[in-house]
Amino acid sequence: xxxxxxxxxxxxxxxxxxxxxxxxxxxxxxxxxxxxxxxxxxxxxxxxxxxxxxxxxxxxxxxxxxxxxxxxxxxxxxxxxxxxxxxxxxxxxxxxxxxxxxxxxxx
Amino acid sequence: xxxxxxxxxxxxxxxxxxxxxxxxxxxxxxxxxxxxxxxxxxxxxxxxxxxxxxxxxxxxxxxxxxxxxxxxxxxxxxxxxxxxxxxxxxxxxxxxxxxxxxxxxxxxxxxxxxxx
Numbered sequence: 100x101x102x103x104x105x106x107x108x109x110x111x112x113x114x115x116x117x118x119x120x121x122x123x124x125x126x127x128x129x130x131x132x133x134x135x136x137x138x139x140x141x142x143x144x145x146x147x148x149x150x151x152x153x154x155x156x157x158x159x160x161x162x163x164x165x166x167x168x169x170x171x172x173x174x175x176x177x178x179x180x181x182x183x184x185x186x187x188x189x190x191x192x193x194x195x196x197x198x199x200x201x202x203x204x205x206x
Numbered sequence: 207x208x209x210x211x212x213x214x215x216x217x218x219x220x221x222x223x224x225x226x227x228x229x230x231x232x233x234x235x236x237x238x239x240x241x242x243x244x245x246x247x248x249x250x251x252x253x254x255x256x257x258x259x260x261x262x263x264x265x266x267x268x269x270x271x272x273x274x275x276x277x278x279x280x281x282x283x284x285x286x287x288x289x290x291x292x293x294x295x296x297x298x299x300x301x302x303x304x305x306x307x308x309x310x311x312x313x314x315x316x317x318x319x320x321x322x
Contacts, residue, residue: 143311
């Protein structure tokens with residue numbers, strides 16, 4: 100069975116501070132991991148995926164198979180980064196989401 | 207053009223009623239999903255359909271029944287609505303073989319269901 104854990108429901112940082120949103124997963128196969136974001140009054144959208152190894156809006160995430168983690172990082176948070184962030188794992192026929200972390204970036 | 211559209215956006219109804227939420231995608235995707243987002247923003251998969259066939263049916267009450275007339279549509283019908291059904295329901299679609307991995311999901315804008 101696949102499972103995604105986001106231990107922090109709420110995360111608050113000041114503008115310009117580094118931010119890290121934690122994600123751990125459990126999956127017997129080779130994982131494919133994603134971060135989705137939901138801005139206020141907008142639909143969920145893909146932020147990035149580990150296969151692409153890309154940086155989107157300054158965010159990066161590295162898959163660490165040893166620690167079974169896929170933490171999302173940004174060195175300097177911006178106010179517009181305030182949103183709900185979901186870590187997701189593509190496994191057996193579906194996409195499973197973590198419980199989500201609400202990030203608030205204060206001015 | 208909206209890629210994944212679901213209607214209605216808001217649905218307010220009385221307990222015991224039957225209601226439907228419609229979803230359509232124009233991306234040519236093979237797989238469609240229904241997710242439920244509760245008041246704590248927890249996002250849980252309910253159903254997954256691949257080419258009109260049910261792939262996943264999570265432990266949701268039998269009152270919830272998905273219907274897929276074709277691979278571009280996945281509607282959600284709910285019988286005998288209960289207070290606890292109040293949530294935001296998201297439709298999504300993706301490329302996927304059904305027997306393998308889901309790729310990037312495209313989400314609808316959500317349907318806010320309020321049961322009074």
